[in-house]
Amino acid sequence: MTTAEFIREYRERDIRQLALQANRFPDVDMPYALDQIQGWQIARRKLPKWAACDGVIFPPHLSMEQCSSEPTAQYKLNLAMEWAERVGHASSMTDLTGGFGVDFSFTSCAFAAATYVERNEQLCHIVEHNLPLLGLNNATVVCADAVEYLSTVEPQTMLFLDPARRDEHGAKTVMLADCTPDVVQLLPKLLEKSRFTMLKLSPMLDWHKAVDDLQGTVREVHIVSVGGECKELLLVLSTVVESELKVYCADLSTASDTSSLFVYTPGSSAPVANSKLKTQNSKFVHEPNASIMKAGCFDELAAAYGVSPVSRNSHLFLSDEPVEDFPGRSFVVERVTTMNKGELRKALAGIEKANIATRNFPLTVAELRKRLKIKDGGDVYIFATTTAEGEHLLLISRKYR
Known part of the structure; x- marks a missing residue:
């Protein structure tokens, strides 16, 4: 054999x-x-x-x-196409940190010519073999160091970088300055050599600090989640296009669909007043998706969708009516209870299993589950949280959508 x-x-x-x-x-x-x-x-x-x-x-x-999945790679292709149209130019792109070539195989489709650059010779041979099989005939493979190649490359429509996020010991790094190559140090050359540059960064990175580090050149921040997990942080840099910073919170469901996309301008909304929960009122509770949680755009979210936060640190939102296009999950609140034993016993009557989440609550999920004596699973969702007045409450809910 x-x-x-x-x-x-x-x-x-x-x-x-x-x-x-x-x-x-x-x-x-x-x-x-x-x-x-x-x-x-x-x-x-x-x-x-x-x-x-x-x-x-x-x-x-x-x-x-470490390579991208198809949904996130497709998202980057769509972004590259939008920006190529925006700058009125789609002649060429260079991926300076090619890796296995997944992102390159997608984004290169937006340009007439594309160059893959990678210093690992083995990966270069693999990509050179794979690209024709994938139907990509506009690509050139170059085995070179990203920094050295950048100094010689002709101006491109787009430069793409996915800096290595591990140190010499293999440990993960999340600070922009700790990545290889150092994008901050390369910034002048990147801007000189491209109409726009796309950076793929760790989802653990503080995007606010990254924007500050890149000295006013970031035009868009894209926080991309798949299946409820934040996967990528994308920054688009340009001096050709002058515009105020926008943040895109995308939650992808399939390779071709964006299940939700929330776009906002940082600092555009005033804080929204906290909701006042009452046990006799039936309301809807909304849980933002992972991209919005990462963005931290809670005031903008509340203003855009007409929902009220349970409290400033709960990251749960309430409404009297359903919000059909809310970017996250929505639940019907059936009961609200304090941690009083008598109230708990009455509110939890007949519930043997439930999905429990804690938000701004003094107990962990495991600790609360043990106290409530409820098994995991089922179609009941219990959100344990703290109101603006400091009261610990459980929102007993069922999924709306």
Whole structure:
């Protein structure tokens, strides 16, 4: 059995079990085969179009885990196309930190010519092999250091960077200055060599500080979530376009759809008054999606959708009527109770299972679940929070949408 045959036949198997059986297949390059099987298994989840493409070579595990998923890569393509139209130019782009090439394979489609730059020679060979299989014929692969190449590249419509977010010991870094290459140091050259630059950064990064560090050149901040988890922070830099900063909070559901998109200008809304909860009132409670939680745009959200915060630090919002397009999840509040034992017993009567979340509450989910003696699951949602007056309450709810 050849290595290629082994990969095709066993690609759905557990790689740990396959590694233990290596002696059974003396003609198979087992380390390579296991890398390809593991890569394909990850791609089936993150990059289904790539997984369905025969002949694609996958890199070692770390590169696969760090690469973009199809929904986030598609989002970047849409963003690149919008900005290319905005600057009236779509001739060329260069990805200075190519990696496995997922983002490059998508964003390059917006331009007449595209250059992939990567200092890892192995990744360059892999990408050079994969691009024609993926139908990309406008691309050039260059094995070079990003900083050195930037000094020689001709002006581009777009430059793209995804700086490495691990230090020399492999530990994750989230500060912009700790990433490689140092974007702040490269800023003058990036602006000189592009009509706009797109940066992909860690979702853990403080976007406010990043905007400050980039000295007024950031035109847009895009906070992108998939499946309720914040995945990417994208910044678009330009001196060609002059505009006030806008923040886009996108929550992606599929490879082609944006389930919710909230756009705002930082500082555009005055604080909204806290809601006054009453146990006899039936209201709707709204939980913002992960992108909005990351953005911290709670005043702007409340003003835009006519909802009231439970308190300044609860990050839960109430309304008397349903809000059909709220960017997050909405629930019907059936009961509200304090932590008084008698009230709790009455409010929780008949509830054996519930999904519990704590927001600005003195107990953890585990501690509260133990006190309430309720199992996890079911269709009841309990939000434990604290009002502006300091009262600890439980909002017993069911999903509205």
